[in-house]
Amino acid sequence: MAVAREDLLTQQIELNMGPQHPSTHGVYRALLTLDGEKVVKVENIIGYLHRGIEKLAEDRTYTQVIPYTDRLDYLAGMLNNLGYVQAVEKLMGIAVPERAEYLRIIMAELSRIASHMIMVASMALDVSGWTAWFPPFRERERILDLFEMTCGSRLTVSYMRIGGVAADIPPGFLPALEAFLNDLPGMIAEMNGLITGNEIFKARCQGVGKIDLETALAYGISGPNLRACGLPFDLRKARPYGIYDRFEFDVPTLNNGDSYDRFVIRLLEMEQSARIIRQAMAGLPDGSVMAKVPRVIKPPRGEVYHQIEGAKGILGFYLVSDGGNKPYRLHIHSPSFVNLGALPRITEGGNIQDFVVNIASIDIVLGEVDR
Amino acid sequence: MTGLIEELQRLFPGLQGEEGGDMPALVVPADQLLAVMKELKERQGFNFLADITAVDYKNDEQIEMVYHLLAVPEARELRVKVNLNRRHPEVPSLTAIWPAADVQEREVYDLMGVAFPGHPNLKRILCPDDFTGHPLRKDFRLKAEEGRE
Numbered sequence: 001m002a003v004a005r006e007d008l009l010t011q012q013i014e015l016n017m018g019p020q021h022p023s024t025h026g027v028y029r030a031l032l033t034l035d036g037e038k039v040v041k042v043e044n045i046i047g048y049l050h051r052g053i054e055k056l057a058e059d060r061t062y063t064q065v066i067p068y069t070d071r072l073d074y075l076a077g078m079l080n081n082l083g084y085v086q087a088v089e090k091l092m093g094i095a096v097p098e099r100a101e102y103l104r105i106i107m108a109e110l111s112r113i114a115s116h117m118i119m120v121a122s123m124a125l126d127v128s129g130w131t132a133w134f135p136p137f138r139e140r141e142r143i144l145d146l147f148e149m150t151c152g153s154r155l156t157v158s159y160m161r162i163g164g165v166a167a168d169i170p171p172g173f174l175p176a177l178e179a180f181l182n183d184l185p186g187m188i189a190e191m192n193g194l195i196t197g198n199e200i201f202k203a204r205c206q207g208v209g210k211i212d213l214e215t216a217l218a219y220g221i222s223g224p225n226l227r228a229c230g231l232p233f234d235l236r237k238a239r240p241y242g243i244y245d246r247f248e249f250d251v252p253t254l255n256n257g258d259s260y261d262r263f264v265i266r267l268l269e270m271e272q273s274a275r276i277i278r279q280a281m282a283g284l285p286d287g288s289v290m291a292k293v294p295r296v297i298k299p300p301r302g303e304v305y306h307q308i309e310g311a312k313g314i315l316g317f318y319l320v321s322d323g324g325n326k327p328y329r330l331h332i333h334s335p336s337f338v339n340l341g342a343l344p345r346i347t348e349g350g351n352i353q354d355f356v357v358n359i360a361s362i363d364i365v366l367g368e369v370d371r
Numbered sequence: 372m373t374g375l376i377e378e379l380q381r382l383f384p385g386l387q388g389e390e391g392g393d394m395p396a397l398v399v400p401a402d403q404l405l406a407v408m409k410e411l412k413e414r415q416g417f418n419f420l421a422d423i424t425a426v427d428y429k430n431d432e433q434i435e436m437v438y439h440l441l442a443v444p445e446a447r448e449l450r451v452k453v454n455l456n457r458r459h460p461e462v463p464s465l466t467a468i469w470p471a472a473d474v475q476e477r478e479v480y481d482l483m484g485v486a487f488p489g490h491p492n493l494k495r496i497l498c499p500d501d502f503t504g505h506p507l508r509k510d511f512r513l514k515a516e517e518g519r520e
């Protein structure tokens with residue numbers, strides 16, 4: 001006798017999911033409400049890493065805040081440095097020397113590639129296994145080597161300064177960068193061969209965690225996750241900061257807004273970042289890398305909200321000065337925080353195994369979520 | 372953009388414009404916030420809620436809510452502020468207009484102690500549930516600071 005599905009007695013259960021994604025170990029927990037394999041409700045439980053960086057900033061001078069910005073999205077330290085120092089520069093009206101502007105572009109785009117490589121590796125790991133994890137992590141090391149060569153550290157770089165950058169690049173930098181850029185197409189081809197075209201990977205990701213453009217905008221999703229819904233919105237193009245208006249590059253978009261597109265878009269963006277870096281290398285002028293700035297930074301009273309295109313979306317710094325030598329208030333708008341806030345919307349109604357794919361595809365880093 | 376502020380002032384007489392900052396800015400009375408934001412989203416093209424935060428102006432007995440809006444894709448920016456009484460800060464939730472407000476209002480509630488009537492799930496988000504006080508208030512004292520002064 002056949003039993004109709006609705007006659008089966010099911011009971012909802014709660015499950016603490018993970019940590020399975022590399023950036024969630026010990027710092028993030030998802031409380032899922034399940035009906036069989038269906039995810040009915042997702043609750044993000046965060047705050048384990050909350051170090052109160054905004055509060056700390058009120059008790060530090062403007063320059064002393066820079067090392068804290070490294071520790072936001074520590075997978076893209078250069079970008080966090082850049083957003084913060086540009087906010088202070090905007091408030092003070094400081095012009096940055098040309099050479100420093102070009103170096104900032106090179107470092108920021110390298111940082112973006114490094115961050116995307118981690119996303120690609122982590123998602124490959126979550127979906128298909130260790131083999132696919134290694135190549136992106138291996139290649140990312142070469143970017144970290146370039147950072148170490150320049151400023152002595154690999155992750156927490158503290159390279160940007162209010163008015164320029166901490167140090168000029170050493171003699172071996174440009175040849176090493178050139179070699180990296182020459183190898184990058186091969187690296188991306190390898191990642192595509194191993195992961196993107198893999199039938200199992202496709203089956204697990206295509207059509208999973210779909211979100212349409214209008215909903216994505218309403219939920220405040222930005223960066224590659226938004227561009228995977230078909231909108232070519234990138235602050236580097238829409239409202240260029242620094243010297244981004246001098247470079248030619250495309251803003252790749254895909255149309256499905258699913259986990260697969262959120263993955264593929266990052267590989268496409270790596271190619272565009274490489275294009276920008278090549279142009280910045282070609283145009284790199286000689287000269288100083290630091291403007292003349294007062295020893296004690298005291299911006300005039302006022303406020304500024306500066307947004308840049310971070311690796312994971314729009315990264316904003318809201319800075320209020322009371323005229324003193326410490327920020328009166330510094331608020332950091334982090335893309336991961338808002339993108340994670342949309343995860344329940346992306347995931348609810350799907351299956352439990354899709355949750356694994358979805359969290360990897362939105363690419364969060366908890367240092368930036370909790371701040 | 373001044374055109375926008377004038378048009379809004381015609382619709383909402385209580386609203387003030389702010390000049391000379393890094394972007395156009397409005398100061399809106401708390402009871403008009405929902406109507407103003409609806410107008411901005413639905414008729415003026417500000418489809419993206421870029422940020423919600425608050426600043427504690429302790430000496431003025433005020434907490435200032437600060438909203439940043441973006442019109443995507445052309446990236447027009449707008450700042451909207453609401454001044455609140457520091458003793459009972461309360462402002463309507465924007466979650467019905469932009470779901471993006473959900474986590475950001477919870478953050479402001481947690482760290483600054485502002486209440487958002489209409490929010491579906493207003494509870495702490497970064498601090499533990501049993502945490503006392505709101506750390507971003509200017510008079511919040513860290514344990515390490517006790518006895519330092």
